[in-house]
Amino acid sequence: MLSERADLDPFDLKILKVLQENADLSNVELADLIGLSPSACLRRVARLKETGAIRRISAEIDPQYLGFGLTALVAVRLERHGREHRRAFMDSVRVEPAISLAYMVAGDESCFLLIHLRDMNHYTDLVDRILHSDANVVSHATHFVIGEVKSRSTVSAALHLPDLS
Secondary structure: OOOOHHHOOHHHHHHHHHHHHOOOOOHHHHHHHHOOOHHHHHHHHHHHHHHOOOOOOOOOOOHHHHOOOEEEEEEEEEOOOOHHHHHHHHHHHHOOOOEEEEEEOOOOOOEEEEEEEOOHHHHHHHHHHHHHOOOOEEEEEEEEOOOOOOOOOOOOHHHHOOOOO
16 A cells, blocks of 8 residues: 555656546546656556555446435444444445445544435435444434535545646
């Protein structure tokens, strides 16, 4: 794994920024945008993958296109926070396909979940299976999304760059 950002030079950072916006570019197109030869660009992308700077390249699918028009943010409070208690809860969260993000947090709440749902029946079923059936879940508070302002699941590579366009 990449241990320090100092291992990334300006070309690496620009590759990350461009791929983050459009990972569907061919290597030739990427190399042209970055200002490198295609072979040098390909080597750098391979190294960024090997070191873990690029975790994966995937398609971002609109949940509504698949019939998941209801989005909820759920704050969950656990009674016990020991390793085994957290693991049992998180194991059930990991296998639930409707839950797209889950963060264990410090503070009043124990966990935040981002859930994409078909409808309220889907929500009720999920809450019964994941939250109400777990004796370690003390409470949960659900907030239904009424509008999306910004959606990005990763840190922006642009945070580390001056404007290189």
